[in-house]
Amino acid sequence: SAVISQKPSRDICQRGTSLTIQCQVDSQVTMMFWYRQQPGQSLTLIATANQGSEATYESGFVIDKFPISRPNLTFSTLTVSNMSPEDSSIYLCSVVGSGGVTSENEQFFGPGTRLTVL
Amino acid sequence: KQEVTQIPAALSVPEGENLVLNCSFTDSAIYNLQWFRQDPGKGLTSLLLIQSSQREQTSGRLNASLDKSSGRSTLYIAASQPGDSATYLCAVNNAGNMLTFGGGTRLMVKP
Numbered sequence: 001s002a003v004i005s006q007k008p009s010r011d012i013c014q015r016g017t018s019l020t021i022q023c024q025v026d027s028q029v030t031m032m033f034w035y036r037q038q039p040g041q042s043l044t045l046i047a048t049a050n051q052g053s054e055a056t057y058e059s060g061f062v063i064d065k066f067p068i069s070r071p072n073l074t075f076s077t078l079t080v081s082n083m084s085p086e087d088s089s090i091y092l093c094s095v096v097g098s099g100g101v102t103s104e105n106e107q108f109f110g111p112g113t114r115l116t117v118l
Numbered sequence: 119k120q121e122v123t124q125i126p127a128a129l130s131v132p133e134g135e136n137l138v139l140n141c142s143f144t145d146s147a148i149y150n151l152q153w154f155r156q157d158p159g160k161g162l163t164s165l166l167l168i169q170s171s172q173r174e175q176t177s178g179r180l181n182a183s184l185d186k187s188s189g190r191s192t193l194y195i196a197a198s199q200p201g202d203s204a205t206y207l208c209a210v211n212n213a214g215n216m217l218t219f220g221g222g223t224r225l226m227v228k229p
Binding site for chain 1: 159161209
């Protein structure tokens with residue numbers, strides 16, 4: 001399976017500030033995804049980040065609020081901008097396996113970044 | 119729009135019981151379905167992936183089945199252990215590898 005790390009693991013931020021979350025994968029992957037998990041809720045897809053193209057955002061999420069970078073095939077960042085308490089969530093990145101020792105199209109998730117906005 | 123529902127939302131059982139977690143989805147045109155485990159405050163661990171052409175997958179004490187035509191999947195856990203306590207999530211992949219998640223089942227296995 002793909003090994004995914006995220007930084008920071010958690011943070012407490014003041015409203016109005018921005019936080020950039022990093023996602024690093026131990027192998028080259030084409031597709032990376034960013035999800036949000038609000039307290040007590042399930043996961044919701046924010047955007048798909050493919051290397052060499054603009055991220056594709058889901059309904060309800062916009063680039064100005066959640067800018068994403070994908071500079072290479074092993075790394076991506078998600079920024080949560082102008083934060084408010086409603087942004088308090090766990091943010092997770094995921095990648096799709098390419099087969100081989102894993103099932104094709106199996107998704108793997110990072111450990112998440114727990115964000116609290118005061 | 120795909121909707122995924124998991125029943126029950128919470129389950130508490132004594133150690134050793136066999137149990138079944140249910141997942142239903144509204145759009146049967148799926149590419150695959152994946153079951154995950156999430157421990158409190160942690161990320162997701164992939165348990166089983168069932169391709170749309172498959173009926174079931176097994177890993178150790180876990181068995182997942184898929185009935186695509188009726189929009190249902192079940193996760194069977196045999197001989198449950200306290201270490202199985204976690205939230206179990208099913209997620210459906212319709213296309214493009216974008217997953218739609220159910221609300222999860224919080225499982226507590228009591229010693």
